[in-house]
Amino acid sequence: MADDDPGAAERRARFEALAPELVEPLRRFLARRTDPVTADDVLGETLLVCWRRLDDVPPDAALPWAYGVARHCLANAQRSARRQGRVAARVATVDPPTQSSPGPGETQHGEERLHEALARLTDTEAELVRLWAWEQLTPSEIAGVMDLTPNAASIRLHRAREKLKEILRKDRPAAGHEESTEGRTP
Amino acid sequence: MNDDELQQRLRAIDPASDLTPADPDRVARLLEDTMNTDLTDTSAPGTPGTPEQESRNDGTRNRSPLTWLVAAAAVLIAGVGVFSLLGNDPERDDAPTAAPSASASVDPGSTAPSVTELGAPPPAAGRCMVPTAEALSTAQVAFSGTVQSVEAGVVTLVPDRFYTGEATELVEVRATPDELTALVGAVSFEEGRRYLVSATDGQVTVCGFSGPLSPNLEALYVEAFPG
Numbered sequence: 001m002a003d004d005d006p007g008a009a010e011r012r013a014r015f016e017a018l019a020p021e022l023v024e025p026l027r028r029f030l031a032r033r034t035d036p037v038t039a040d041d042v043l044g045e046t047l048l049v050c051w052r053r054l055d056d057v058p059p060d061a062a063l064p065w066a067y068g069v070a071r072h073c074l075a076n077a078q079r080s081a082r083r084q085g086r087v088a089a090r091v092a093t094v095d096p097p098t099q100s101s102p103g104p105g106e107t108q109h110g111e112e113r114l115h116e117a118l119a120r121l122t123d124t125e126a127e128l129v130r131l132w133a134w135e136q137l138t139p140s141e142i143a144g145v146m147d148l149t150p151n152a153a154s155i156r157l158h159r160a161r162e163k164l165k166e167i168l169r170k171d172r173p174a175a176g177h178e179e180s181t182e183g184r185t186p
Numbered sequence: 187m188n189d190d191e192l193q194q195r196l197r198a199i200d201p202a203s204d205l206t207p208a209d210p211d212r213v214a215r216l217l218e219d220t221m222n223t224d225l226t227d228t229s230a231p232g233t234p235g236t237p238e239q240e241s242r243n244d245g246t247r248n249r250s251p252l253t254w255l256v257a258a259a260a261v262l263i264a265g266v267g268v269f270s271l272l273g274n275d276p277e278r279d280d281a282p283t284a285a286p287s288a289s290a291s292v293d294p295g296s297t298a299p300s301v302t303e304l305g306a307p308p309p310a311a312g313r314c315m316v317p318t319a320e321a322l323s324t325a326q327v328a329f330s331g332t333v334q335s336v337e338a339g340v341v342t343l344v345p346d347r348f349y350t351g352e353a354t355e356l357v358e359v360r361a362t363p364d365e366l367t368a369l370v371g372a373v374s375f376e377e378g379r380r381y382l383v384s385a386t387d388g389q390v391t392v393c394g395f396s397g398p399l400s401p402n403l404e405a406l407y408v409e410a411f412p413g
């Protein structure tokens with residue numbers, strides 16, 4: 001009955017036009033922030049919210065909006081995972097889910113330092129940086145995801161980037177200490 | 187290091203860089219499943235669903251009769267908490283109250299979602315009163331929301347509309363396992379399903395005041411909380 005309704009059909013058509021564009025970016029978004037199982041769950045949740053709140057999706061900024069939903073759903077999933085004491089398994093926000101095969105020592109070490117530096121940012125700072133570098137959003141799009149004003153997003157992103165650079169700069173091993181630094185790596 | 191260099195270095199460690207695209211069939215199925223779920227959440231506040239959507243959600247759609255049998259039985263056993271709640275002095279101090287946590291409410295910019303915490307009514311013997319809008323309107327918290335998870339001691343709902351009470355991003359109903367059994371039975375919380383829930387003195391109302399979303403219950407809520 002509902003399917004005969006022109007409104008319902010029109011709604012389906014709108015979702016069918018919108019959703020396929022969202023799926024791959026959302027999958028990548030989630031793959032960057034959690035384990036594959038949780039990513040799958042949260043993808044389903046996110047699409048469900050998009051479907052139910054289709055009228056709220058801003059036509060010109062659907063993807064940032066959907067990222068915001070996914071971020072919210074992921075936070076919820078992680079909260080309930082924490083409640084069940086599965087912190088370590090499910091709340092991998094920084095570690096890459098698939099570790100690349102060992103490359104040249106130099107590169108590997110640099111990647112590790114970058115991961116460590118990211119981990120030293122606050123959650124919000126790291127998220128701002130990820131949205132900028134990985135999702136490649138503009139500050140105003142990031143504002144949409146994070147529920148900030150564009151101005152605040154811009155300022156906070158700038159600060160987060162500077163902080164990250166500063167950490168990387170300070171951590172850079174001084175010449176001649178290369179070996180001792182390598183030795184620290186577990 | 188400038189921003190471009192930083193971005194380049196970060197992109198080199200993008201965990202999703204080697205993510206293969208999803209199987210198109212699987213995506214199609216996922217989208218189809220998504221569109222086949224209840225549409226009741228489409229409502230903007232004030233325009234709850236179209237008649238067509240409501241009729242689809244009316245009654246026993248997609249639910250086994252057993253669910254309703256269990257729910258009905260449990261209402262008889264547990265629903266009575268509300269009677270004692272509505273009929274007795276709300277100040278009685280043995281009531282395990284869990285007031286809506288104003289402290290955990292909206293905090294823009296915070297990463298933790300705001301939560302309203304509710305308790306379950308104590309299982310007790312008594313009778314249910316007929317749900318009326320008048321009685322319902324005394325509830326301090328009333329919202330519609332979808333059950334996100336049912337776990338030991340906690341039912342988490344994602345509210346989509348608050349009829350009354352301070353809006354939060356999540357609502358958690360906490361209860362001892364015994365209370366939860368009674369409550370889950372009475373209200374029959376199921377993951378992914380949408381409910382209308384009200385609470386008095388931090389305790390979820392049963393006895394037909396809270397339950398799966400239905401046109402009748404929704405009408406009751408709309409009547410109890412106009413505007």
